[in-house]
Amino acid sequence: MMETVTTGDFGAGRGVSITEPVMEVRDLRMSYGSRAVLTGVDFTARRGEVLVLLGPNGAGKSTTIEILEGFRRRSGGTVRVLGEDPERGTEAWRARLGVVLQSWRDHGKWRVRELLGHLGGYYTAYSTPVRTRPWQVDDLLEVVGLTGSADIRIGKLSGGQRRRLDVAIGIVGRPDLLFLDEPTVGFDPEARREFHDLVHRLTDVDDTTVLLTTHDLDEAEKLADRILILAGGRIIADGSADALSLRVAGEAEVRWNHSGQRFVHTDTDATSFVRKLFEQHGEEITDLEVRRSSLEETYMRLVRDAEGEA
Amino acid sequence: MRGHLLRSGLTRGVIELRQTLTNGTDLFGYVLTPVLLIGLLFLIRDKTVPGSEISLGAYSLVSSLAMLLVLGALTSTAQYLTMDREDGTLLRAKATPNGMVGYLIGKIVLIVGATAVSCVAALVPGWFVVDGLRLDVTGALTLLWLAPLALLAIMPTGAMLGAFFNNARTAAVLMLPVTGLTAISGIFYPLAMLPGWLQGVAQAFPMYWLGLGLRSSFLPDSLAAAEVSGSWRLLEAAGVLILWSVVGLALAPGVLRRMASRESGSAVAARRERAMSRAV
Structure with missing residues (x-):
């Protein structure tokens, strides 16, 4: 999960050379x-x-x-x-x-x-x-x-x-x-x-x-x-x-309204779920929300996994 | 850059000196001892030093300046250092470039200044209460080397003691040995009146020698007869004080560096927590 290190090439004239990480x-x-x-x-x-x-x-x-x-x-x-x-x-x-x-x-x-x-x-x-x-x-x-x-x-x-x-x-x-x-x-x-x-x-x-x-x-x-x-x-x-949050298996929460009722569904592939939802109900779907897991959930998950390993 | 740093340190000392001299509680602390002292002098104003015509009040006033100076240079140094470690002032100095040097210069200015104030607060009113004080050129010259040398002899030890105490309250127990030392160092009566072995102990510490030097400056030479060997032993006084300075200056930097290197955010936080739990 380490990102490759590329140093910015702006701000020349500082003590640290351009190529050197801070x-x-x-x-x-x-x-x-x-x-x-x-x-x-x-x-x-x-x-x-x-x-x-x-x-x-x-x-x-x-x-x-x-x-x-x-x-x-x-x-x-x-x-x-x-x-x-x-x-x-x-x-x-x-x-x-x-x-x-x-x-x-x-x-x-x-x-x-x-x-x-x-x-x-x-x-x-x-x-x-x-x-x-x-x-x-x-x-x-x-x-x-x-x-x-x-x-x-x-x-x-x-x-x-x-x-x-x-x-x-x-x-x-x-x-x-x-x-x-x-x-x-x-x-x-x-x-x-x-x-x-x-x-x-x-x-x-x-x-x-x-x-x-x-x-x-x-x-x-x-x-x-x-x-x-x-x-x-x-x-x-x-x-x-x-x-x-992508790393945490991309579970997302989908919420929508259908004939005056509120629905909630959690799915690993929210995009295809939403596509099917529209295919089935079309314009009857209103107030659609898709939320990927929040940083808090991601954090809890990662920490719990790490502590489980230890 | 040296000059700039020295100026920063001096400014720091002057600012802190002004703060302490305009703070009611601190001011009370500086004035309390001199006031008690003057009261005592007033009570003994008719007594004379045994075996002489000199008033015991004059003797005690001059000698007790030595006590005030030791209190300032030893106890205050230790307490300031402990306090500054406890609240993070020292860590702040460490986090600032050259901050430790500035801190030390500032502290020296503060302690020397505050000690001078408390000595003057005792000497000036005391001069009017007791008879027989004088100050000639020789005496003044003696003061010029004696006072700085005494501070140099005592402050490094005070700083080292400050490094050993974990909080300012326990550092206050330093009052006990200083009081004990006062009792045996010929401050309120001549050392010659004590048993020989106690005289020996007293002469190992700077307080007696500082007192001796002060008496030679402010009191008539005839009083030298009341001293241990019947004379002002200024050479010996200088020797003992120089020895204390050399040893102190040799040991203190290492001790202080060790203390400073242990300072970190979590050390300050832990001390703060201990202080809080005591307060509850």
């Missing part, structure tokens, strides 16, 4: 004592791609991200992030990464603008003609929707605002690669929508590569160029949401 993970293994968490993870990310990493709790999503971020030593395998081994990443390498973790509570006494200005300062030395670093504080506040809270003490922000700040800090250095660990927990629907727009903006305008974990499958479907499902210590599925 992330390359081969046979990544990780054990805590005798407990193996990752037993051979493989995947690749191209520039400007949004990868969504799904998986049950405890499957090793955070462990994987922490290894890629250079915060955790792996037990085995090869990992290349922006051309370097994260365990030996330099400060210049670090400057090209953005990190949004699950729970930050830091810098509670600082004011929003103050902290963004301060942290942005560390990136000035790594500014390039193609990518000016850091992001101007006022623009950044605008982009994440915190303009009105610029002078508020961080400890006083609401949960959703705090999360926006975390995202702002994650992108203040205008990263080439951004890690987002459950970024929208605590967001209301509007904030979630704004966040999705922001991610699209980052990938479209800045050509940022994004690796994101979430438990929200709608979010995954909306954002992902590619979905990776991590279960049983390895990647059990890798592809677009569409490709994944």
Whole structure:
């Protein structure tokens, strides 16, 4: 199910050569004592791609991200992030990464603008003609929707605002690669929508590569160029949401109205079923709906199968 | 780039210093010890150091600056480090290019600044309560090398202790050894009045030597007679403090690097969960 890797040929002049993937993970293994968490993870990310990493709790999503971020030593395998081994990443390498973790509570006494200005300062030395670093504080506040809270003490922000700040800090250095660990927990629907727009903006305008974990499958479907499902210590599925649902034996649900009654039928070959339906009843059929299995069903199915094997 | 980084670190320290000095709770903490101290000085204002004409109040005021400095440089350093590890500040520094260097510079500025504030808060009002303090050029020159050297001797140890504690609350137990050290380091009465073996213990630690140096700066030379060997042993003081600095600076980077390398998102999250379950 691995897709062939073709790197985009736009955005020249960046640090990573055109042909090189932004992330390359081969046979990544990780054990805590005798407990193996990752037993051979493989995947690749191209520039400007949004990868969504799904998986049950405890499957090793955070462990994987922490290894890629250079915060955790792996037990085995090869990992290349922006051309370097994260365990030996330099400060210049670090400057090209953005990190949004699950729970930050830091810098509670600082004011929003103050902290963004301060942290942005560390990136000035790594500014390039193609990518000016850091992001101007006022623009950044605008982009994440915190303009009105610029002078508020961080400890006083609401949960959703705090999360926006975390995202702002994650992108203040205008990263080439951004890690987002459950970024929208605590967001209301509007904030979630704004966040999705922001991610699209980052990938479209800045050509940022994004690796994101979430438990929200709608979010995954909306954002992902590619979905990776991590279960049983390895990647059990890798592809677009569409490709994944095709993989689950293409069962689809057909609903229609006939003489005032509602009918539901599940079939592996929905197209021929619908054809027959029209041959039989013609115009009497109204309100026809065909739904391929949703990402949620696909996900549940794939994870259950993988856990059954293990 | 070096210059830029240094500026970032200094700015960081100044911002955090301003935050702590405009925060009611923190401010109360800085002022409480000096206020208690002044109260004590007032009570003993008529007493003199045994075997001399010098007021015990003057002796204690000057010596207790050593205690305040150790409290700041050792206990606060350890507590700040534990706190910053607990809430993710340290991890944030790690996720930022050169962030750890900026963090350390900032912390040094903060701790030196806050310690200076609490020493001044004790010294200035105390000067009016007790008799017999003086400061001449030699004394001032002594302070110029003594105070930085003392901070250098103590802060690395404080940072290392901070690496060993898992949360800020347990780090507060550091108050106990510091209080114990205060009791045996000749802060409120001359060291010579203690049994010989205790004198030996006290002289292994920086607090006694710092106190000694401070007394030589602020008190008349006649008081040297009340010291252990009857003189200001400034050379020995410098020697002991330099030894502590060298050992501390040799060990601290390794210990801190080890501590920092263990920091990750899940480590912070786990600590947060423990903190939450304690709160319930």
